[in-house]
Amino acid sequence: MMQHSNALGNPFSSLLAQVGPIQQLIFGENASSAAGRSSDGLFMFILWLSVFFFVVLMGLSVYFCIVYRRRPGVTAQRTATHNTALELTWSVVPLLILVVIFFWGFDGFAKSRIAPGEAEQLILTAQKWEWTLQYPNGVTSTERELRGSRTQPIFYVPENKPIQLRMISSDVIHSFWVPDFRIKRDVFPNRYTSFWFQPEPLDLSDSRVKIAGEGTADQYPYLDHMIMCAEYCGDLHSDMLGVLRVVPESVYIKWLASQAFDPEGKMPWEIGQYLYVAKGCVACHTTDGTSGTGPTWTKVWGQKHLFADGSSVDQVDENYIRESILDPAAKVVAGFPNQMTSYQGQVTEEDINNMIAYMKHLAGVDTAPADESSEEGGS
Amino acid sequence: MATIDTHTSATVEHDHHDEGSYLKPKGSMLITLIDWLSTIDHKKIGVMYLFAVFFMFFLGGVAALAVRIELLEPIRQAADGTITGSNLASLFGLKDYSVAQSGNLYNRFMTLHGAIMVFMFIVPGIPASLGNFFLPLMIGAKDVAFPRLNLLSWYIYLFGSMFGVIAIILGGVDTGWTFYTPYSTTTDADHLNVVLMVLAAFILGFSSIFTGLNFVVTVHKLRAPGMGWFDMPLFVWAIYSTAIIQVLATPVIGITLLLLVFERTFNVGIFDPAMGGDPVLFQHFFWFYSHPVVYVMILPAMGIISETLTIYSRKKIFGYHAIAFSSLAIAAISFLVWGHHLFTSEGTLTATIFSALTFLVAIPTAVKVFNWVATLYKGSIVLNTPMLYTMMFLFTFLIGGLTGLPLGALSTDLHLHDSYYVVAHFHYTMFGGMVVAFLAGIHHWWPKMFGKEYSQLGSKIGFFLVFIGFNVTFFTQFFLGTQGMPRRYASYLSEFQPLHQISTIGSFVLAMGFFVHLFVFIQSLAVGKKAKPNYCGGLTLEWETSSPPIEHNFHHEPMLRHGPYEFADVVPPQCEPGEYPMPDPVENNDH
Amino acid sequence: MSTQNTQTFDSADPHGYHTGDTHGHTIIPMSTLRAILGALLLFTFLTVFAARAEIWFAEAFNVAIPDWVNASIAMGIAVVKALLVALFFMQLKYDNPLNAIIFSSCLFCVALFLFISAYDLKTRGNTYRWTGQESSAGGTLVGIKGKPAGQNIVQWAHESYKEKIIAEQGQAAWDQLAAEHMHSNSDHGPTHNSPAASRPGQGLTPGLFESGPWAHLPTSHAGEEPSSDHDAPAAGH
C-alpha cells in the first residue's frame, strides 16, 4: 500500500497514521483526507492504550484466578486493603492520558468545523430519503448509479480544492456522513449547518482510483466516496445514499457545463423530465411501472385513483396533480404511506405544468409543443 | 470469635421462630394470589419485579432476534421489481410490499427492541428486583421505608408496561427509542401509538422515581444499629447512588415526554421547526435524563460485582472507601456529560465543554475496575457460575469502557457517532455490564431468594453459550462501525454482509444460552435441593437469616459487630465449622 | 425553641448514628410566621412596583433599558421570596440538614440543565452566522396550509382574514373587529416592536415562512450576514 504522506496534522498523527495491518483491518481503507488520517491516528493511539490496559488487567485477573484458585487447606491470605499511593497513581495517570486524548480530539474537531475562507460553496438539501446538491450556477446533478436497493445520485467535486456544503433539510433531521473523510454533520430543518472537506489529489497508484472512459481521448481518473445518512429518518433511511465522485478540475468544469439545462426549444415534457430528476421526484416515483415509495408516474394521467380514505377520482387531471404536489396529504393513494412532504414554495407554476406534461407523455398522451395559447392542450 | 449476641430491644418483640418463609402460601390458591398482589413485603414485590423483568427481557430479546434476522442479507430490488432480502417481511408473509414498507417493518422492530429493553427491562432491572429484595436485608431492616409506596410503584410499572404493550399491539412505533423530533411528531400522523408508547415511558418514569425515593430514605433511616455509612455493603452504596440519580434525573424525561405528547396532540411548537421550535432542544431535554439513566443501569451492576467478587475470592474488598465514593462520584458527574450524545448536532463550544467533562467520568469507573482486580490478589477463588459471570463482567465491561474513549474524543466521534461502533459500545456496557452482572447476582442469590439450589453444570453451559454468543455478536459490530456502517439501517452495502452474518449467528447462540438458563431456573424451582442458609460463606446480614428469608426478615433485630467483608477475621454465620477455613490470626491486623 | 440532643447512651444505637431523629419537632412561633408573611407581601409589591416603574421610566424618558436589568431585579426578589418560604414556612432552617442538602442538589441540577442548554442554543450560531431558512415542511404545519411562499405568516393571515370578513360581513364588521382587537392591545402599554428587535436572537428562523430554502439565498460566500431581513409585521398600533 502506498504510504500517503500527510502534510497536515500534528506529529503524533502522522507517526501513527502509517497504514498498519491492524488499521487496515479496522477501517477497511485509509482515510481520504488529512483530517481523516489525523482522526485515525487518534483512534489507533486510543486503541493501543486500551489494549495495553486490557491485557494488564485481564492478564492479572486470569493469573490470580489460576494461582489463587480455592484448594482444600489453602486459605486466602491477608493483604493490605488500601494503599493510598497506588490508588492515587491509578487515578492521576489515567487522567493525564485522557487530557492528551481530549486535546488531540479537539484539534481535529475544530479543523473539521472551520472551513477555509476560499472554499467553494455548494448547497445540499436533504429530504426524506434523497440528497440533492446544488452547484453555484444553479445546476443539480442528474447522474445516478445503482447502489443499495435503488439508484443513488452522483455528485461531482473537483480534486484538491476545499469545498464547503451549506446543508439544510426540508423535513426531519438527517446527517451527512462520508465515512472516507471520517466526518459527519447533522442536517436540520430549521437552520443551516456546514460540512467542509478537501479531497486528496487523485493518485493513480491508489487501487480505488478508477479511470472513466478507458482508452478514449477524454479518459480521466475518478475516486468515489460513499455518502450515507447517519441520523434515523424513517423507512428508506438505509437507502438514503449518495456517491461523491472526485474528478480532476478540468473534468469538473466540463461536467458542470454539460449538466446545465437550458429550457429553450425543449418540449414541455422534456423540461418536466429534467425536473423529475432535479426536484428529487425520482427518489420515490418510478417511470417504469414498478411502484416505489410513491405510485409510479406511468399510471397517473387519466387513470382512476382510489384513495386511502376510500374516496376516489375516476380520471386524474391537472388539479389533482397540482394539489398532490403542493399538499400531498390531502389525497393519499391507497396502499402508499403518507410520506410525501409538500413542495410548497420549491416549485413554480411553470414547473408544475411541465411535470404534468411529462406525466402525459409517459401515459402516451402528448400535448402540442409549449404553445401558451391553448390552456387545455390536446388530451 | 465475635458472635451475634441476642439483645432485647426496647419494645417487646414477639417471637418469629414458628413462622415459615415469606414464600409459604397463606391458604388456598386464591388467598395466596390476593396476598401476593396486595403484599407490602419488599421480598414479594422484588420477586414479582424479577419475573416481570424476565418477561420484558424475553420480549426485547425476540425483537432483537427479529432485527438480526432482517440484517442477515441486504434488501435488493431486481429490475422487475421483485424484492429479495427483506426477511422480516417474508417471515410475516407480507405480499407485494415495497422496499420502504419492509424498511418500516424493520424500524418498528428496532424501536421495539430499544424501548422495551431500556424503559421496561434495564432501568427497573436490578434496583427493582434484587435491590428491593436485598437492600432491607443487607442493612438489617424489616422492610423498605415506605412499603405501600413500594407496592404503588409496582402497580405503576404494570400500568406503564400495559400502555407499552397496547402500543405494540396497535402496530408499534417507528421513531427509535429516542423519539427524536421532528420525526416523532410527524410520523404516523393519524395513529395514536407514538403517544401511547411515549405515555408508557412517562408512567414508567414515576415507578422509577418512587423506587429511588424509597431506597434513599431506607438507607438513611433504617440501617441496623451499629451500621455506619462505611459498614454498609457496597451493593447498598451502589443502589443508594442509583436511587439519587433516579430521583434527580427522571422528572426531566417526565416533562420532556409530556411536552412531546403536547407537541403531537396540540402542536405546541416547542420542538417543531416549522413553528419556530428547535429539535436540538429536545435532544438536550432527552439526554439530560438518558445519560444519567445509563449510570442507573450500570451502578447496581457494579454493586453486585463488588459483592460476588469478594465473597467468591474470600478477600476483603481493596479500597472500600474508593469504591463507595466512586459510586457517588459517578452519580454526580453523570449529570455533567449528556452532551456527548450530541457532538454532531450541538454548537462547537458546547461540544468542547462536554468532551472535556466526559473524560472526568472515566476516572471513577477506572478506579473501580482497578480495585476489583486488586481484590483478587492472594484470594481463594472458586469459579462457580456467579464468579464466572463476574469475570465475564470484568472482560466485557473493560472492553465497553475502553471503546467508549474514542466516542468521548471529538474528532473520532465525528466518524463513529451513530454508527455500529456505538451500537457495539453500548451493548458491551449495557449487556456486558448490567445483564452479565444481573446474571451473576441472580445465580449468587437464587438459593437465598427461593431456598432451592440450581444445577451448577447447567448454568455453566449457559454461561459459555452466553459468553461466546455475546462476543461473537457484538465484537464484529465494532468493525462494522469503523468501516462506515450507520446505525438503524434495515439494508446495507454488500461489503458489510459477512460481518452481519457472523453477528446474527452469534445472536442465536446468545439466545440459546438464555434458554439454557431459563431451563436451569425452572428445574431449580421444581426439583431443586433445599438451600443452606449461608451456602457461600457471606458475612453481610442477608446470610444471617434463613433462605428463603422469613416474613419479617430477621428472628431478632441484628446488631452489627463487624464490617461486611472481614473474611479473614470473622467466621461466617450459620455455617458448619471448618467449611470456610480462616487464615491464622495476626496480631497487627492492618485494617 | 430549638431542641437539644441529650446525648444518653442508647443501647439500641451505640454509635449514635440515629441521634438526628429527635430534632424534627420544632414549633415555629406565630410571630415568626406573621413576620415572614409580611415580608413576602412586601417583596411581592416591591417586584411589581419595580416592573411597572421600569416601564414608566422607559416610557417617560424614552430610553431603552437593557432587558437584563428588569429580569435580574425580578429574579433577585423572587429568589429572596423563595428563600423565605423555604427556610421558615418549610422549616428548612430548623430541620434535619439532609433536607437542605437534597434541595440544594436539586437546584444544582436545575441550574446545570438550564444554563448549558441555553448556552448551546445561544452560541450555536457563533462559527457561522447563517440564519436558517424557515422550512415549510419540517414541522406539523397544522393551520398554516395554503400560505403562499414569500409572505410573512402574520401579514398573510391578517390580509386573508380581512378579505374574508369584508366579503362576508362588509367593511363595518371588519372596522368594529379591528377596533376591538386594537383596543385589547393598546391597554397593555406599548409593544417594543422595532424591526431590529423582531430578528431572532441568532442563527434560527428569521421571518416565518419566507420562500423556499434556496430561492432567495444570496450566493455571498460564508461568514458574512446574508441580508435576508424581512419586513417586520406592522402590528399593534
Next chain:
Amino acid sequence: MTTMDAQSSESKQQPYWKKYTHQPHWRSKEQEFDAAKIGMWLFLVTEVLLFSGLFCAYAVFRLLYPDAFANGSHYLDWRWGTLNTVILLFSSYTVATSIHNAQMNQQIRLRINLAITMLCAIAFIAIKFTLEYIPKWSVGKRPGSWFSYPWASEPHEPIWWSIYYSATGIHATHVLIGVGLLGWLLIRSFKGHFGPKHYTAVEIVGLYWHIVDLIWIFLFPLLYLIH
C-alpha cells in the same frame, strides 16, 4: 389481664393522634416522622425538576425570540397575576399556621386554617381560568395549532402562548391536586386525627403546598413582569 382491659377501654376516648403508634418496621415515631419528611423533600425535588423543563424552555425561547416574548407578555394582565401571587402567599401562611395549630393542639384553628387555604386555592384557580384563560382564549391567544395568526404581532407568538399555557396549566393542575389533598386533611382534622403527637400528614401536605407556591413565585415574574 385487667390492666389490658383498662388500657383498651380508656383508649376508646383518647383521640386518634394520641393512640397512633408507628408502623412495625420503624423503631420510633420520631424516626418515622423524620423519614416521612426526607421522603417528601425527595418528592419535592422531582416536582421542581419537572418544572425545570418548562423554565428551561422559557429561558431558551426568550433567548431565541426576545420580541415574541415581549409582545406575548404584554397580553398578560399583571394585576391578576399580583392578586394570584398574594392569594398563594397568604395560603402558604395559613397552611404553615395550621401546622403550628396541630402542634399546639388547637383543633378549631387547625380546621379554620385548612379551610382558608382551600378557599385561597380555589380562588386562585377561579381567577386563573375565568379571568385569564377564557378572555385570552376567545381573543385567539391559544397555544400551538389553535393560535389565530390574524391578530398576532410577531410570527413566533404561538411559542410564547404554548409555554404560557403549559407552564400555568401544569401549575394549575398541581394547585387542583393541592385542593384535593387539603380537603382530605380537612376531613381527617374533623375526625381528630392530628395533634401534638401526630401531625405528619399536615406537615407533608404543607410542604407540598409550599413548593406549589414556590413554583408560582418564580412563574409570576417570568411570565407577567419581565418584558
